[in-house]
Each structure stands twice: as structure tokens, then as C-alpha cells.
């Protein structure tokens with residue numbers, strides 16, 4: 001291992017002594033007699049650790065440190081300070097110095113500190129290369145984005161896909177990509193050649209859902225002319241995706257729990273148990289803990305389902321991914337429709353980044369599609385994204401209105417518009433409006449007058 005050490009010290013005797021000691025110990029030593037010369041070395045040589053005197057003739061050690069951090073923030077800097085400078089040493093540590101030593105010092109003491117710094121440097125570069133390797137091996141599973149949350153989700157997918165029977169619960173707001181995660185887990189697991197069947201617990205009436213899930217025997221109910229396999233049986237050896245699990249009727253929850261616990265099921269009206277080998281991936285955009293408190297969801301079922309939990313954060317928490325996603329969707333539409341729309345202008349990208357995306361990635365995809373159809377040029381602009389006005393985008397929902405950060409407006413104006421919309425809501429009935437607003441009619445009248453004078457529209 002090469003050990004490149006830079007020593008910046010204006011005391012020539014000191015510089016020569018330290019140089020000699022470290023060269024003898026096998027280090028590659030670079031010398032500098034002032035701050036500028038030190039920076040010059042950092043610019044040109046592969047320095048890993050530097051010894052830096054706090055008091056230099058041309059500039060302060062702290063300024064040298066700041067420059068070094070700009071040039072190469074991996075360099076570990078050890079300050080050498082005279083005792084009264086302890087305060088500056090503390091500042092240096094705060095600004096990212098690795099360590100400091102008080103003058104006068106024992107050579108052995110300095111040697112230990114320098115050796116430790118090189119050990120830290122080695123560990124740091126090992127971690128960096130492991131990270132790099134992991135990142136280059138990371139599969140993207142068709143998930144666009146390279147924000148930390150996306151990388152974490154991709155790692156979790158790889159991790160859980162390696163286990164075969166672990167049930168997975170995916171949590172996230174609507175449109176965040178939960179189904180995409182479920183697909184990815186199945187598609188890289190050892191069950192990938194077996195079925196992945198999906199059922200949405202909220203879209204099927206409770207009375208039908210039981211037979212859809214577990215099947216029914218012939219004669220189980222009036223219309224059951226033949227026996228029918230449910231999706232649990234059909235996806236035997238594969239994966240089942242229970243979407244909107246938070247909406248599963250409370251009456252069906254013990255039945256699902258029993259299936260998960262016993263790894264077998266009995267059809268509706270049936271007499272024998274059928275063994276099933278299945279991985280269950282469930283998803284919801286609801287707060288299951290709240291549903292448990294309201295006795296709408298069984299905690300024992302939750303513990304069975306959430307052996308491994310993947311949290312898919314809302315798009316507004318990964319703003320960094322928005323331009324990538326937008327361009328990804330644009331290129332998808334491009335290949336199917338008009339060829340000529342090539343990109344977004346900066347303003348459009350800014351708008352996309354500043355919006356709160358209550359409908360998450362699905363909403364983004366829809367908006368890009370609409371803009372793609374509407375645009376008359378080959379670059380999508382802000383106007384294509386907001387064809388009528390900014391307020392159209394947010395559909396008069398005040399919570400969403402405030403999310404368009406580049407549409408900030410004064411509190412007075414927001415108040416005026418809000419008051420006006422309440423008054424309109426009550427067809428001009430000021431008593432009703434005042435009551436809802438929690439102000440007197442006199443105050444309301446004053447405020448309305450002020451709005452009229454200001455004329456915000």
C-alpha cells in the first residue's frame with residue numbers, strides 16, 4: 001500500500017525532521033513550506049494524508065483546509081497547533097479536519113496518529129469500492145430513478161427475492177409503484193416460472209371475494225354448479241399479490257390468517273384441506289396501525305403479512321428522480337406516437353420538481369402523456385403541462401394549491417380568494433359564510449371590501 005503524506009510546515013528544521021522520520025518509516029513524503037505550496041501539491045500529487053501547521057506565513061491553516069476540501073475531500077488533514085491555539089483546533093475539527101496534535105509533541109505520538117489516519121483512509125477506500133461494486137450489480141427492475149430511496153428499495157427487492165417463503169408487505173401512497181415492486185420480487189425469485197396472480201381486495205364484493213380467494217366446492221351455495229379453484233390454489237408454488245389489503249373485509253381476515261398459518265386451505269363448502277405453497281405479497285396505501293385501532297384490521301394478520309416490509313416513499317420525497325422519470329415516460333410515448341417531441345425546457349422541469357404529486361408517479365405519467373399530446377413544438381414547456389392555468393392542475397384543492405411552490409402568493413391574496421370561494425359556495429349568503437369562517441359578519445364585510453379594493457384577479 002502506498003502511503004502518500006504531505007507535510008505543510010514553515011519551520012524548516014521541523015519540516016526536515018518530520019520528512020526524514022516518515023520517509024524512513026516507508027512513507028512517500030511531499031514537503032511544502034507554506035500554504036500555497038501545499039495546495040499546489042494537493043492539486044498535482046496523490047496525497048492521502050496531510051500534516052498541516054496552523055500558523056503559516058502566507059495563509060491560515062484553516063483556509064488551506066477549506067481549499068483542500070474543495071480540491072479533494074478525501075484527503076485526511078491532521079493539524080499541528082501550539083497549545084494556546086486550542087480554540088482554532090476545535091474550529092478546524094468542525095470544518096472537517098481529521099485530527100490534531102499539540103506542539104510540542106513526541107514523535108511517537110505523531111506516528112500513531114498518522115498511522116491511524118492511513119488505516120482510516122484504507123477503510124474508506126475499501127468501503128467506496130464495495131459501494132461501487134454493489135451499485136454496479138444493483139438491478140433496476142424497470143424502476144427509473146437513482147435516489148437513495150429507490151436504491152434502498154432495489155436492494156430490499158433483491159434481498160427478499162432470495163428467500164422463497166417470506167411474505168412481503170408493501171406500503172406506500174397511491175401511484176408510488178407498489179405493484180412494480182411486487183412484480184420485481186416475483187420475477188427474480190425462484191418462483192418466477194410459476195404463476196403470479198393478483199387480486200384487488202377492494203374491488204370485489206365481500207360475498208364474492210371469499211370464493212375468489214379460496215374457491216368453492218360444488219353445491220357450496222345456490223349458484224355453485226361446479227367446484228372452482230380460488231386464486232390461492234391457482235397460484236400454488238407461485239406468488240399471490242393481494243392489493244389494497246387494508247380493505248379486506250374483517251370477516252375474511254381470520255380465514256386468510258388460517259391459510260397463512262397452516263399453509264393449507266379448505267374451499268368454501270369443501271371437506272378436505274388442500275396444501276398450498278405460496279408467497280404472499282400484499283400492498284396497501286392505508287395506515288394499518290390506525291385500522292387496527294379502529295378494529296378494522298387484525299393485528300395477528302398484520303404480523304403474518306409483514307414479515308418483510310418495503311416502504312415506497314411518495315414522489316415528493318424523491319424530487320431528484322422526477323426529471324429522470326419524466327424523460328423516461330416521454331421516451332415511452334415517443335416510440336408509440338409522434339416522433340418529434342424530444343425534451344422538456346428548464347422551466348417545465350422546474351415546475352415538475354416543485355409540484356407535490358399527490359397522485360405520485362401515476363399522476364406524473366398521465367401529465368407527461370397529456371403534455372405530449374398537446375404540445376405543438378418539439379420541446380415540452382410549462383404551458384404544455386398547464387394548458388389552462390396553474391389552478392387547473394390543482395383542481396381547486398387548497399392543500400394541493402400550496403404545493404406549487406413557484407406559484408407562491410401573499411397571505412392576503414390567499415385569504416381573499418378563500419373568503420370569496422366560501423361566499424360563492426353559500427351563494428352569496430354572508431351569514432352562512434361568516435359562520436363557517438368563524439368570523440363576524442362585520443369582519444367578513446370589511447374583508448370583502450378590502451378584497452374588492454385590492455382586486456387580486
Ligand SMILES: Nc1ncnc2c1ncn2[C@@H]1O[C@H](COP(=O)(O)OP(=O)(O)OP(=O)(O)O)[C@@H](O)[C@H]1O
Nearest residue numbers: 142143144173174175176177178179180285361362
Ligand atoms: N420507479 C418507477 N419507474 C418507472 N415507472 C414507475 C416507477 N414507479 C412506478 N411506475 C409506474 O407508475 C405507475 C403506477 O405504479 P403502480 O401501479 O405500481 O403504483 P401503486 O403503488 O400500485 O399504485 P396504487 O396504490 O394506486 O395501486 C405504473 O404505470 C408504473 O409502471
Ligand SMILES: [Mg+2]
Nearest residue numbers: 175178179243
Ligand atoms: Mg397498485
